Amino acid sequence: MNAAGMHAAWLHPRLAAQVIRPRRDGRAEIALRVEGLTDPRQQLRLDARLHALPGVTRVAIDARAQRARIVWNPDRLALPQLLDAFAAEQCGARPLRREHIDDARSGEANDALKRLLVAGMCAMQVMTYAFVMYIGVVDFVDFTTRGLFRWLSLLTTAPVVAYSAQPFLAGAWREVSTRRLGVNFTVSLAVLLTFGASVWSTLRGHGEIYFDSVSMFVFLLLAARHVELRARHASGALGEAAQDATPLVAERRRADGSLETIPALELLPGDRVRIAEGGTVPADGVLESEAIEVDEALLSGESRPRRRQRGERLVAGAVVLGSPAELRVEHSGDDTAAARLGQLAGRARQARPGNGAADREATRFVLRVLALTTLTALAWLWLDRARAFDAAVAVLVVACPCAFALTRPAAVTRALAVLAGRGVLVTEPAALDTLARVDYALFDKTGTLTTPRLDPDAVEPLRDGLAPQQALRLAAALARESTHPLATALAAAWPGDTPAVHALKVSATAGIGAEVDGRALRLGRPDFALALSGCAAPAGAAGTLLLADAEGPLAAFHVSEAPRSDAAATLQALRGEGIATVLASGDTRARVAPIANALHIKRWAGRQSPIDKLALLEAARAQGHVTLAVGDGSNDAPALAGADASAVLASGTDLAQAHADLLLARGRLDGLLQARHVARQLAQVVAQGRRWSLAYNLLAVPFAAAGLVPPWLAAIGMSVSSLVVVLNGLRVGRAGTGPALRA
Known part of the structure; x- marks a missing residue:
């Protein structure tokens, strides 16, 4: 089908409805996958051409992600004309399903940022007001001035409680509905009771107020959650990638x-x-x-x-x-x-066991805080009824799970930053807890444990007078312009110099085209390479890389596979930590066996379907193992989604990345060792933070219950406790504590 015919087909109403999303302002929006956009100058020309089209109001091109997003007036411009503009710049554009217009995650991030900014601005202002009132402890401040600042603090804290704290209040309602109390419930209870008590004291004109504690507490928690949310979104991938294929x-x-x-x-x-x-x-x-x-x-x-x-x-x-x-x-x-594969992966992720240990610990903490608050209130009701409410609120503020609630977010935020610097992107922070306990790892073969390899003697000239070395030199000139694994293998087979390349065009799924030594060459799939000449592919060419010019095929390159350079060391290190390593591949047993032997993997299987791999993981979990799945292909998606923790290489497909917890962005398996080391440090730091929280409560709660903790001291205690937790979290991934980082 020619490009004109393909583009005209997008006028079909049902087809257009799958990819175009109407906007409230009457405009239309579309997301496209763009191939062959490698030259920055070409990107600028494309951007200018698109903006010159009638009705186009917004163009966002991400060449690295091979994505474009266009907003335009459909009454002035038809979709085929939009696609023609991409074709005119020699970069094919394929519309994606409208579900891929990623407003859900961007909306969530924008909402979180707005709540954080409101809490931050209000908290700074309330702390300024509180400072004036705290001065009154050592220097006299008249009651009129103190009353004014009480009211200013109330008005400034109200937006924090009514707007910024909504995620915690909504989470608390869900916890109550499911009868599984967690940190959200305690945070919400502390915020509401403390704010309510402070409002009552302000209305009465006397009594303790804690507006500064409320606003700062909400701000600190929102900041930690926002960083974690951004890290998860930055590493996310499209969940409908199998259907996208x-x-x-x-x-x-x-x-x-x-x-x-x-x-x-x-x-x-x-x-x-x-x-x-x-x-x-x-x-x-x-x-x-x-x-x-x-x-x-x-x-x-x-x-x-x-x-x-x-x-x-x-x-x-x-x-x-x-x-x-x-x-x-x-x-x-x-x-x-393909659609059923995506559905299977989705069901596997939903069936994944949750982090029950963390939930149970949070529930126990909540119950302890509620018990202490209740006991304090009962004791003061018997001793002095007038002081019961203030004393109970003081206990709730002091025992408020600031250190407990900040321990994990602070440590996780540090862990995400450390791992990102080491080439490991985390899409599911909760998986770090699991990764520290993994004792069973299931690996895919092709693209995960192995990489393509081209031996110089695997070059087959197809043109008389062309020597194998000449063909390899020309092919390497093109291959060095691409990061595709096959191209990398071919380029590595030629250690010498290569001629200059001009007018480069790269198709992510087909191959590379360019001018070399004054003639047009193509390297890639046989159908792509031979498009210059219109010749038929030679017998046995399928599955090989073909080099061709305008006259026909020049040479064929037969690529085999070999273990990754870091695969053996990574697997050996994992086995040294007591982790069972298993190889499961969809390839034939004859091709799996030599790789398993080379990597000293005793348990392996070939001809494994996605369901077979998922069954292996479920059987291991039934035996009490904590499982890890590592893969790169769409066929690995159910296993990645169903494992307790999962990792995918940067070369993995969209569907694989969508269902993996870790993305090894540098394409190296030893990123797993980095991630596991940081995960174990994270577990230690979280445990230390929670022990600190317990010790702090044991020390401070008795004084609060006795009515000896004024608001200014409660604020200082909360700040010091939070600072200790945050500083301890910075120890995650500190230099010299992990395995040597390899470039």
Whole structure:
């Protein structure tokens, strides 16, 4: 299908409805995946071209993430015209489903930031007012002035309680509804009772007030939660990536044999579909054309293409290599295997056990605080009824879980920053608690424990007079312009100098094109490389890298795989810590066995489907193990979602990253060791902080219960306790305590 035909198909109402999101202001918004955008100058030209289109009001291009987001007036500009602008700059743009317009997370982050800013500004002002009143302890301040500042403190604290503290109040309501009391309940109870008591004292004109404690406490907790939220959002990924791999349009054959472009969701069982060479299968079905080569790594995880014969089944998301194919549809939309894979991963994540130990500890702390407050109130009701309420509030302020509630957020915030600096991004901070206790690790093979490798003698010249070394030199010139694992392997096979490269164009899924020594060359998949000449792929070319020019193929490069340079050391270190290492791969047993032997893995299995891998993890958990899954492919997503903790390499697919807790951004497995070391330090620091909280309460609560803690002393105690916890949290990941960081 040509670009014009593909773009015109987006005029179909049902197809456009899948990708365009109407806005309240009457405009439309769309998210696109953009390929081939590697030159900053090209990005500037594209930005200028898009802004010059009628009706375009906003353009956001993220070349690194291969994403663009456009807002425009649909009455003045049609979607095909928008896509034509991308094509004019030689960078293909593919609309993404409207669910990928990420307003949910950005809205959550903006809401958290606004609440934090309100709490911060109010807390600073209230502390200023409190300072004036505290001066009255050592120097006289007339009662009129003190009364004025009491009222100013009340008015300034009210927005903190009514607006900024809402996340804690909502969390407390959920805890009460589920009858599982946690820190939110204690925080909310302390804030409401303390604020209420302070308001009553202000109205009466006498009694203790704690507005400064309330506002500062809310601000500190919001700050810690905001940093944690930003780290989680920065590392997040698209949860619908498996369905994103399935095309939204398809070429359906009419009864007279002609082709029509329709939305893929309109495909029905029995429809016949044509899939172009290099195209993606839009639905599950039966192959009706001759034998073809297909890449099914999305589901099977196999590192090499598979040959499918007439009558065999193809799965949505598979890539057709070589010649075009004809498919008879059996399942489409949410019924495809790719969609079911995403659904399986979602169910596995929902079924993952929660952090019950932390919940139980929080519940015990809450009950202790409530018991102390109740006992204090009862004691003063018997001794002096007039002082009962003030004494109970004082206990609640002093025993307020400031140190307890800040211990984990402060330490986690530090841990996230340390790990980010070491190339490990954490998408689920709670997984760090689990990672410290892991004793069973399940690894994928292809792309996780292994990387592509090209031996110089695996170069096959396809043009008379071309020596293998000449072909490798030309190919390496192109390969060095890409970070794709296959390109990296090819570039590493040529240690010498390479000619200059001009007019570079990179397709993330197909290959690299450029001018080298004055002629146009392409390196990549056979269909991509041969598009310059229109020649057919040579026999046996599927699954290889092909170098070609305008006259046809030049050379084929047969890539094998080898263990990652840091795989053996990482696995050995994990085994040294008592962690069982298991290899489960979708590849054949013949290809898994040598890798397992090279890495000294005793427990391994081949031909493992996503369900098989998930079953291995569930069996290990049933035996009492705490599990870790490490992978990189979409077929690993259910295992990543179902494990107690999970990690994915930076080269992993969107779906894998969406369901992993850790992203090894530098593409090195030894990031696991860094993460585990920091996780264990985090556990130690959190335990120390909570012991400090207990000691602080044991020391301060008796004085508060006796009515000997005035507001200024309670504020100082809260500040000192918070400072101790935060400073202790900074010990996580300190220099010299972890394994040596490798570049």
